[in-house]
Amino acid sequence: SNTTTEVPLSLESAGVALDAEAQVSQIQQALVNNLYWVQGKDEQFANAHDYYTALAHSVRNQLLQKRIRTAKTYAQERAKTVYYMSAEFLMGRQLGNGLINLGLYDTMRHALADCGLDLDELLEREAEPGLGNGGLGRLAACFMDSLTTLNLPAVGYGIRYEFGIFTQLIRQGHQVEAPDKWLSYGNPWEIARPDYRVEIKFGGHTEVYKKDGDDDYQVRWIPAQTVIGIPHDVPVPGYGTENVNLLRLWKAEAGEAFDLDAFNAGDYFGAVANKMISENITKVLYPNDETRQGKELRLQQQYFFVACSLQDIIRLHLRDHGSLENLAEFAAIQLNDTHPAIGVAELMRLLIDEYNFEWAAAWQITQRTFGYTNHTLMPEALEKWSVDLFGKLLPRHLEIIYEINHRFLAQVKLRYPNDPDRLERLSLIEEGGERRVRMANLACVGSHAINGVAALHTELLKQEVLQDFYELWPDKFSNKTNGITPRRWLLQCNPRLAQLISETIGDSWITNLDDLKQLEAHLDNEVFRHAWQAIKQENKWSLARYIHDTVGIKVNPDSMFDVQIKRIHEYKRQLMNVLHVITLYNRMVQNPGDHVVPRTVIFGGKAAPGYAMAKLVVKLVNAVADVVNNDPIVAGRLKVVFLPNYNVSQAQRLFPASDLSEQISTAGMEASGTGNMKFALNGALTIGTLDGANVEIREEVGADNFFLFGLTTEQVAACKAVGHNPWCYYDTNPELKRTLDVIASGLFSPGEPDLFLPILDSLLVDDPYMVMADFAAYVQCQEHVSRTYEDRDRWVRMAILNTARIGKFSADRTIADYAREIWKVKAVPVAGE
Ligand code: OAK
Structure with missing residues (x-):
């Protein structure tokens, strides 16, 4: 290849439409030129990160060209x-997003494959x-x-x-x-x-x-x-x-x-x-x-x-x-x-x-x-x-x-x-x-x-x-x-589902998300439903691989992937989710032979460094995971995973592979939530309270396709007004009592019996986030979730309806x-x- 003359890095020469082959070779030339002239590297010594940088510069150059014309137009007008x-x-x-928005994604993948480079691997190099x-x-x-x-x-x-x-x-x-x-x-x-x-x-x-x-x-x-x-x-x-x-x-x-x-x-x-x-x-x-x-x-x-x-x-x-x-x-x-x-x-x-x-x-x-x-x-x-x-x-x-x-x-x-x-x-x-x-x-x-x-x-x-x-x-x-952008949160993060949708109803949904409604006409098409389910399954396999690679836990891709990913906050009630996990575990210990619907409960999220209670919840999730994941009685029917360092890139892996979306904040506390929208767009069903945008999501997807539980905002206020007494839930709900008792017993904190006392105290002394009050309803609703999941065809129909009816939550509409x-x-x- 010719690396000795400086060639502009743009992928397309002005005004000339290139055929596919010419475009591929021009892309390759641009990359080599960037390695040489910008990064001072010979092809021979270039690593994946160097190629990522070269590719990023090529995309950036195209964007800058458009940017200059955009600025001119805005000023003129x-x-x-x-x-x-x-x-x-x-x-x-930015790289994957830039390629998609420029319409270069597939061309680039081929051009790179042609030189023995894997686009996915380069995308992973970006910080x-x-x-x-x-x-x-x-x-x-x-x-x-x-x-x-x-x-x-x-x-x-x-x-x-x-x-x-x-x-x-x-x-x-x-x-x-x-x-x-x-x-x-x-x-x-x-x-x-x-x-x-x-x-x-x-x-x-x-x-x-x-x-x-x-x-x-x-x-x-x-x-x-x-x-x-x-x-x-x-x-x-x-x-x-x-x-x-x-x-x-x-x-x-x-x-x-x-x-x-x-x-x-x-x-x-x-x-x-x-x-x-x-x-x-x-x-x-x-x-x-x-x-x-x-x-x-x-x-x-x-x-x-x-x-x-x-x-x-x-x-x-x-x-x-x-x-x-x-x-x-x-x-x-x-x-x-x-x-x-x-x-x-x-x-x-x-x-x-x-x-x-x-x-x-x-x-x-x-x-x-x-x-x-x-x-x-x-x-x-x-x-x-x-x-x-x-x-x-x-x-x-x-x-x-x-x-x-x-x-x-x-x-x-x-x-x-x-x-x-x-x-x-x-x-x-x-x-x-x-x-x-x-x-x-x-x-x-x-x-x-x-x-x-x-x-x-x-x-x-x-x-x-x-x-x-x-x-x-x-x-x-x-x-x-x-709203959320359907480009990053479906087209980019879930390419298989995006393709199935486009093959079924065309690709107008990408900029007009309401068009997803047309999927409803295909609900009774068995081939379509199977294809839908197969894609979710593939996405779950690929998440399972990622989980194994990052935390070393083997999860069963056929289990229900029950996911809560968001900042760790008391009002978001990750704690209630963990209490549910402990309850499921207790049941297995007490009745090992009972039939259960296998679940993988996945958590991700950062706690503010100075927020002691949130950090203790992180520790509790990990401690429960240690016990549950290693108890032979569980026999792989329940796994708990805390994925470290939740961020946008990780989110892009998680939403497409989720079955159940946990949106369980105390009513009246979550302003909106936007993760809830990303889950539904990718065909996960929601278990949630009447809080934030959950209310409108349920309205859109239909009450039958949403697992609702818990006190309403008014009920929370009324409950607090008369004086909420968490002890009465402890005294009257044997499963809840057992769950808190197991934490108090030190099972999850060997050698540190008092470790989780602040959590128990918070629950039993004033329970400001109404975990105790909502717990029974939550557990009951989760049982309904499990029964529904067993009827896989019903679940898939509900999932498709969630995606089909989520159009309102496009950020295009909001903007x-x-x-x-x-x-x-x-x-x-x-x-x-
Ligand atoms: C962060 C710092 C100060 C005030 C609010 C926030 C924040 O992130 N709020 C969140 O904003 C999202 C976007 O509107 C909402 O979806 C969340 O419910 C809200 O907690």
Whole structure:
């Protein structure tokens, strides 16, 4: 092959359609060229990772070409743009997704096979970009896919964490955290853009001054420190479109003059040491899911990425439109929870202090520009920052927040003249004890639209968490039920099922998920049902191999794969699932000859490093697994697996191989859930409570095709109101008693009899998540699940109906709803070459 002349790395020469053979040879040439010219490697010495990198660069080059044309088109059309601000984007691996979206997947597989390379193996070389904790971050990634697929002009703004979510190791059954060095082999998907760098201020003080030729006083912020933000751009392709949007992630670097004084004083070391303080800002993702940590660095991260992004938005807007007067007509900024809510104060600061707007005009622009999505009902997740800390880090913003609050409360007082309690609840500042800035209140006041992420969640927001705001501005509120991208969560992760579906009803479902309804017409076709079942079986075999390779446990692919994968949280009730497993085990020990439906119960999920109870649940799962998996009485009829380091890549293996989806949160606590949608899309049946989007999933797939159990939100509240007494369940349910007794006996903690006492205490003392109250109903429902699974043909029919009726939960639908009702943005398709 010719490696001595530099050939552009694009896989297709401009304007010329290539025949298949020519395309294959061009791909091969591009790879060899990349190895040689970019990586400085001879083919002979290249390893799988080098080939992965070469392939990634080839795909990236094509995406960049499209990106450049996309940016031109958007600018020419003066298109309104969505700016999706999120502290987390859990994108998952990019290569497979890029190939699929470019329509190159099969060609590439052949081209590689031709040179003796296996595409699957190369795809596995990509590091997982774990720049998020869980649901909120993954939702942002699905939204980026749908935004582009719908040809909507959009930029995702976030943080380029040097270390993403920690790597979870299991040592003696305990979770141990290791740093996630995802960038150590470089990241072929990003392009640093130092030319679009911005400067960000921190700390210091404010002062009043008179601008030249102006009678009015102005305020200026004299910072103690400045930090530079460098954008790193990742192209975001859509399916079957020329459009390519951008994910723009900010990295913090020290300012040029980062400590000239120290340099001049001869303190070279001190000056360089200072540089590290700046770079700390984007060093690591906070691993807390739905629990706040009032750490200064976290507030710095939030302000840093939001301030960088707003400067970027303003630069682009002024380039295309000349004045900020009409910002809201061309920019819709969505706040992904309250993490970027400081943007409300920052935009006000920019407009007033830097662009000389009057307060009223600035406020109107701000409110019209922002929308706010809430993602949790958990009170401990509501962000509040100590006024002290806030004032120290962002003195000007604290002044602005006080002014917003002053004007807002004056308005409230007119509407509710004698209601001091309401005023106190609505205030942006929490009084009594340490004064704190309430970020949710700031987000509500500064936005024209507020939404929840499932119908039930939005209702609970209106009735509880945000009730006062709802009463004030009912029209600001709406629901936008979450969705998932069918590209990653079916087409890419379950190619066999995707192909069967496309052979049966055509491939329009890929961009119009409601078309899956057409599968219902094939329900009575036995050949189709058998093919469906055979695919699930193959997927289970392949997961069984993976389980064996990763944790050394042999599981039976003919058993029911009962799967709970999500962050470990008390409200998600992994504990109730384990208690069920112990109950099944107890039955086998007591009645070894009884008929049972074999199950493999699979858990995956990370516990926040500081969340002791969640970590103890991880240990309990592993301890139960040790006993159950090795007891000859069980005879392989029950296996328990905890898969370490659950992440997007692992999720892509798990959903296609699952039979049963565990969605068992305490009613009223899970805002939506999105894993529930991924399971159903891949033909798993759900056992679940009436919580989050489960409610709507059940409505769509039909009550007959959903295993419902448990207290409703109202019943949970009523139960707590009269005083929930967990002991009475212990005393009256012999199986539950036995299950807790076995844990107390130390069977699962040899040598450490007290290890699980905190779990027993929590269950028996106050049981805040109603595990005791729901346990009997859960176990009974699981029996119904087992009986149904025995009738395999009935199960397959139910599975097909789940897939066929899940169309509503496409992120394309969700994004179309946001676009029409909140953002008022229109598609701007980019013409093909
Ligand atoms: C994380 C941090 C703070 C607040 C919320 C979260 C979060 O991940 N919430 C989750 O968001 C998902 C997407 O909307 C929902 O599906 C989950 O139910 C919710 O827990």
